Amino acid sequence: MIEALVSIFQIDVLIPWILAMVLGIFVGGVPGLTATMAVALIVPLTYHMQPIAGLAMIIGVSFTSIFAGDIPATFLRVPGTPASGTAVLDGYILTHKGKGGLAIALDLFCSAIGGILGILILIFISPLLANFALKFTHYEYFWLGVLGLSMSTVISKGSNTKGFFSMGIGVLLSTVGIDLVTGYPRFTFHNSELMGGISFIPVMIGLFGISEVLNQIITTNNIDISLKNADISDKTKFSLREVFKEIKTHFLLIVKSSVIGNLIGALPGAGADVAAWVSYGAAKKTSKHPEEFGNGSIEGVVAPTSANNAAIGGSWIPALVFGIPGDTITSIVLGAMLMYGLKPGPLIFEQEMGLVNQIFAVGLVSQIFLIIIGFAGIKAYSYILKFEKNIINTSIIIFSIIGAFALRNNTFDIGIVIIFGLIGYFCEKGKIPLAPMILGLILGPMVEENLRIGLVKTEGAFLPFLSRPISLVLFLIIVLMFGLAPIKKLIKKMFTTNKEKK
Amino acid sequence: MNEKKTDLIIGIISCILGIISYVLTLNFPTFGKSGVPGPEFFPRILAILFLIISVIQISKSFVEKNTKTQEIEKVDYIRMLILIALFAFYILFLDILGFFITTIIFLMILQKLVSVKFKTSIFVTFIIIMIIFLIFDKLFCVSLPAGIIL
Secondary structure, eight states, X not given: OHHXXXXXXXXXXXXXXXXXXXXXXXXXXXTTOOHHHHHHHHHHHHTTSOHHHHHHHHHHHHHHHXXXXXXXXXXXXXXXXXXXXXXXXXXXXXXHTTOHHHHHHHHHHHHHHHHHHHHHHHHHHHHHHHHHHTXXXXXXXXXXXXXXXXXXXXXXXXXXXXXXXXXXXXXHHHTOEEOTTTOOEESOTTOHHHHTOOOHHHHHIIIIIIHHHHHHHHEXXXXXXXXXXXXXXXXXXXXXXXXXXXXXXXXXXXXXXXXXXXXXXXXXXXXXXXXXXXXHHHHHHHOSOGGGTTSSOHHHHHHHHXXXXXXXXXXXXXXXXXXXOSSHHHHHHHHHHHHHTOOOSTTHHHHSHHHHHHHHHHHHHHHHHHHHHHHHHHHHHHHHTTSOHHHHHHHHHHHHHHHHHHHHTOHHHHHHHHHHHHHHHHHHHTTOOSHHHHHHHHHHHHHHHHHHHHHHHTTTOSTHHHHSHHHHHHHHHHHHHHHOHHHHHHHHHHHHHHHHHO | OXXXXXXXXXXXXXXXXXXXXXXXXXXXXXXXXXXXXXXXXXXXXXXHHHHHHHHHHHHHHHHSOOOOOOOOSEEOHHHHHHHHHHHHHHHHHHHHHOHHHHHHHHHHHHHHHTTOOHHHHHHHHHHXXXXXXXXXXXXXXXXXXXXXXX
């Protein structure tokens, strides 16, 4: 571990890492730009670096952007990222009461504490799980993939059928190209570019980078104008002593929310935004003063912000151990890791232990950087709002295009970016969740290959898929998730009612 | 767009996707022994999934009441078409005109479209092109397309 700590303090890791964290403040702070978008734009750059530098950029940007989303939420009542939707409730009221500085400083420290706890859980749980996962064969991986896909459709916002539709498109896209079992080209229409399959990173850049920008350019609304002249510099004052006193009083709540956030992050398809809402709801239910929630409750600030940063660590657990993404960001991470030539899964803990330790170390050190860069970000926030939105959008479009091109020096990939930008835009309009599509694209090959190789081994019999203890348990979980309507409703209720109350 | 209409559109798209992908799998050759699935097996499951989704969505759209939702956002279709044309231009001409000329034209028209002031847009174009050139061409040695003319 100490070796890993030393190795991440090289110049060629440190500089991109810190730059990415600064970028995260900007991305999180400007409403409409999200962490996922930032990660999608960063990945093409990381292709030319060593893997840990690239992963440090991705980890760094996810932590700072999720925190920075709370800055406009707290001061201006506009969430900067989806994960900061809860911060508009109590944080903004606290600003009105003249305690905005306290709220945002607490927010920052709790983000860092949540981040540390999330990473610690990742460090302790994932090697144990990986050890367990070594027992898995094709049968278990098949069910695990199916579980990931079904979970993403059940948890995602909107109707389940739309989730299935989105997932189906993702899986269907993953079948394009040469069939890995028999070598037969599927859905390629004699196009040599499609032989290798639809490359994953351009799809990501399109869905998460271009589509939101398209939305902003094509549809007109006037939030930006009122934000442009906002000045928050006089509201950010606070005393450190008061902050630490609040942290001490609410420490148990911070730990509890971090654990909840971490668990939700680990579920495939649910990320920081869901974690924030669920932990807010949980904090409200168990609070001694539930009536204060929504009226400037400190607990209402502390709980979601610890949870959404702890969710990041959680989302890495299934990603590293099973190769199943915990949220959209780790989906991109998995795509990037395959690009670097790394194969996530239990074996990574044996073969690439050095890299895994470096990832853990980056996660922990990022929290210290988060506090420093976060404070600078709060101070500089009024300037961030002065950037003209149209220029930002223009830059994102051209960087998406060039980023996709640079991966393989290929104009075909630019086409993919634009097509998926449009698909992403129309999906947003039709309220079709994008997370299942991405999980489908990543998990499709895993489900198909394991199913078919398993069936070859059993000579076509399906029964062995159910007769092993672990695979049977996984199968039963899936059945429970869909078969029992009450449980399904409960899950739905847990994850959506809070949102609708907004 | 209201819920009813979206559900119907998704149902129709899903139906088309299901039929097309099923028909395409009919041409796939079968490999090996019977009972062991070949390359057509998995896409067919997906095709059936799409058909099921389409039935659910279309029937849903008939059951739902026609609620009128207020449209807050206005979609500028002309802008959208210009934008798509601009993207097409970029893909088609990148290899012919080269990175610099194509990108300058693309960025200037794009900024005109989103009404950035002319002087600002020249400045922004210059900065963006310099950043891309320095990062990709100089730092990462990705050769940006040079084009036939330059």
